[in-house]
Amino acid sequence: MKKNNELDIPVKTAFEIVGWRPKSPMEKALDYYVNEFENETPPKQFSAWSSSAFTGEGTDDFVTDQRGYAYLLREETKGFQKKIHLKTVVKRISYTDKKVTVETSNGIKYEADYAYVTFSTGVLASSNVVFNPALPDWKMKAIYMLPMNHYTKIFLKFPTKFWDSNRYILIANENRGYYVHFMNLDRPGLFESQKLLLATVTDVESKRVEKLSDNQVKDEIYNVLRKVYPTASRPSDIFLSRWSLDNTTYGAYSSPVIGSDKYSYINLRAPVNKILWFGGEAATDVDSFGYAHTAYTFGGKQADELLLCMKDSSKCPKYKPRGQFTATCSSTKSMPSVLLV
Secondary structure, eight states: OTTTTOOOOBHHHHHHHTTOOOOSHHHHHHHHHHTHHHHSSOTTTBBTTTOOOOTTSSOOOOOOOTTOTHHHHHHHTGGGGGGOOTTOOEEEEEEOSSOEEEEETTSOEEEESEEEEOOOHHHHHSSSSEEESOOOHHHHHHHHHSOEEOEEEEEEEOSSOOSOSOSEEEOOOSSTTSSOEEEEOSSTTTTTTSOEEEEEEEHHHHHHHHTSOHHHHHHHHHHHHHHHOTTOOOOSEEEEOOGGGOTTTSSSEEOOBTTOOHHHHHHHHSOBTTTEEEOSTTSSOTTTTTOHHHHHHHHHHHHHHHHHHHHOGGGSOOBOOTTSOOBOOOOOSSOOOEEEO
């Protein structure tokens, strides 16, 4: 579609054009596996133009290091951890063409020459953080075109292993997305002999499940599994993400709506008033959104751009938000300061 400059359509419509119209519970389970499990959004709502991959393409890298993903960040920030203010809520960002002021919920204000904003599009679309002046229309449109959606991973430990050695388990039922997908973590290279499964729910099911207690989720999953495995046992332990209820995210990761295009991503990361910069997983591109490692990579590139801009205004990147004039950074004689929020 991108190559032929065709108008965007829902992924569901694209599949129907080539003859895929799932009807049976088994076909719907396969359709869920190909669509929501990969893209978190139902195919009738997801942009075909932005669809870059489906389940089964490429390789899956699963982090099993018990130090966790955060270990990388803690190690990299050792030299300046005292400058990082954790458990500090940003409530207001005021900006002119010369400075940025960030105010926190405890009344403390921080001023700098530049600010780098990495809030999720869920937070940017909420009223949790007030921008003064309000962000321009072209920026807000980009935020709304790349909203946060919902994807919940549920890690389950069992007293016994009652399932087979296949990588994935798909359970066909009449209710789309109701505990359809399980990943077998009790495999060589993962967590062999640990009796672990990973269930995934998305979209409306994700929001519903995240509001339940751990015991309620255990009961629902047990009732699903015992219909397929007569010897199934109730989970003995559980851990699940609840990103939709987290007011620092309001969702798992961004997902482009129908009608979004490359300009949605360009406009999202374009500076406002030359000094208010934007980053994060959504402010990458159509092939990279949704991942922590790509947010990290793009953030590094933007940091290099910002440093060059701070030293020499002639080297500032020139963004051209749709419907706007070219924006460049203002010049400065001394090394300016930057706030990361």
